[in-house]
Amino acid sequence: MRAIVNTPGGPAPVELRDVPEPTPAPNEALVEVHGFSLNRGELRSFANNEAGWIPGQDISGVVLRAAANGLGPPNGTRVVALTDEFGWAEQVAVPVHRIVPLPDNVSFAQAATLPVAGLTALRCVRLGGALVGRRVLITGAAGGVGTIAIQIAASSGAHVTAVVGRQERAAALSGLGAHDVVVGIENATGRYSLIMESGGGNSLSEAVRRVEPNGTVVVYGNSSGETSTISFQEFRAAQNARIQSFFYFTSGPEEMFAPDLALLVSMIAEGSLRPVIGIERDWSEIATVAESLRSRQVTGKAVFRTGAS
Numbered sequence: 001m002r003a004i005v006n007t008p009g010g011p012a013p014v015e016l017r018d019v020p021e022p023t024p025a026p027n028e029a030l031v032e033v034h035g036f037s038l039n040r041g042e043l044r045s046f047a048n049n050e051a052g053w054i055p056g057q058d059i060s061g062v063v064l065r066a067a068a069n070g071l072g073p074p075n076g077t078r079v080v081a082l083t084d085e086f087g088w089a090e091q092v093a094v095p096v097h098r099i100v101p102l103p104d105n106v107s108f109a110q111a112a113t114l115p116v117a118g119l120t121a122l123r124c125v126r127l128g129g130a131l132v133g134r135r136v137l138i139t140g141a142a143g144g145v146g147t148i149a150i151q152i153a154a155s156s157g158a159h160v161t162a163v164v165g166r167q168e169r170a171a172a173l174s175g176l177g178a179h180d181v182v183v184g185i186e187n188a189t190g191r192y193s194l195i196m197e198s199g200g201g202n203s204l205s206e207a208v209r210r211v212e213p214n215g216t217v218v219v220y221g222n223s224s225g226e227t228s229t230i231s232f233q234e235f236r237a238a239q240n241a242r243i244q245s246f247f248y249f250t251s252g253p254e255e256m257f258a259p260d261l262a263l264l265v266s267m268i269a270e271g272s273l274r275p276v277i278g279i280e281r282d283w284s285e286i287a288t289v290a291e292s293l294r295s296r297q298v299t300g301k302a303v304f305r306t307g308a309s
């Protein structure tokens with residue numbers, strides 16, 4: 001079969017190659033991959049993994065062969081799944097507890113936006129507790145996580161302020177439910193009950209200056225790669241606020257990935273969540289699109305079609 005493999009040191013960070021087909025374990029279904037998405041974190045994993053490794057966490061497709069243990073969806077079921085790796089391939093073996101069936105009105109492209117970004121958005125918003133009438137600030141709002149988090153927070157009753165890096169990004173957020181869009185966190189006024197922070201560096205320092213007493217700054221990324229300066233003094237006006245780190249893969253028990261993914265799928269199906277697909281391409285264009293994502297040119301998610309779709 002064909003797969004996208006890691007080629008560190010080559011002319012592109014990854015390329016399409018022929019590789020052996022996977023051999024599923026008894027608790028794994030074999031899925032024919034139709035769509036997948038690219039996460040910013042995966043850009044880093046290109047550099048951190050050996051040549052020949054197959055990346056890929058967010059996949060959608062069709063069950064080719066149900067799991068031998070008799071559990072999970074039967075052959076022919078349209079599905080979305082969260083894998084740890086190996087997903088950017090014509091076929092991938094996925095544990096059945098990481099697989100969610102898709103209704104007919106959710107496309108492979110829409111579903112592929114959900115696993116990492118959707119679970120991160122959903123679970124970070126939950127860390128803010130009951131959000132009805134609360135103020136929520138989201139940095140990196142035009143990105144994969146941000147565009148989903150805006151919608152979930154707004155539909156939870158929050159007043160959402162979205163932070164983007166440049167003015168033209170603001171238009172892309174129209175209709176997602178943000179009450180304000182500001183260019184740069186420095187322009188966000190007042191204090192917030194929940195701040196979702198992924199810029200790092202000065203963005204995190206500024207976030208701490210904007211949290212309200214007993215509020216929460218969820219730190220789930222460091223897109224800038226920069227360190228931050230914060231001081232205890234800054235909490236005098238935000239007493240007992242907390243800084244909470246978030247890592248999606250340890251953010252809940254393993255068996256809760258599928259129920260939360262199913263919730264996100266149902267939100268798309270019923271129309272309360274609209275995935276923002278900024279770019280959709282054939283998987284042969286992965287290296288070019290990866291560079292666009294790295295340089296902040298992609299709004300929402302970058303999604304790919306394999307030969308099967």
Ligand SMILES: NC(=O)c1ccc[n+]([C@@H]2O[C@H](COP(=O)([O-])OP(=O)(O)OC[C@H]3O[C@@H](n4cnc5c(N)ncnc54)[C@H](OP(=O)(O)O)[C@@H]3O)[C@@H](O)[C@H]2O)c1
Pocket residue numbers: 039040041116117120139140141142143144145146163164165166169198199220221222223224225246247248249293294296298300
């Ligand atoms: N902890 C976890 O489990 C977890 C899970 C998912 C993602 N993450 C991390 O969370 C962050 C957001 O993920 P994502 O998938 O939404 O990424 P994304 O789609 O690339 O969006 C990130 C957004 O952040 C903004 N940004 C601000 N400063 C930036 C900088 N210095 N470099 C690059 N972008 C910058 C960009 O928008 P503007 O250009 O408009 O500013 C960009 O659109 C990433 O750092 C990712 O690695 C962590």
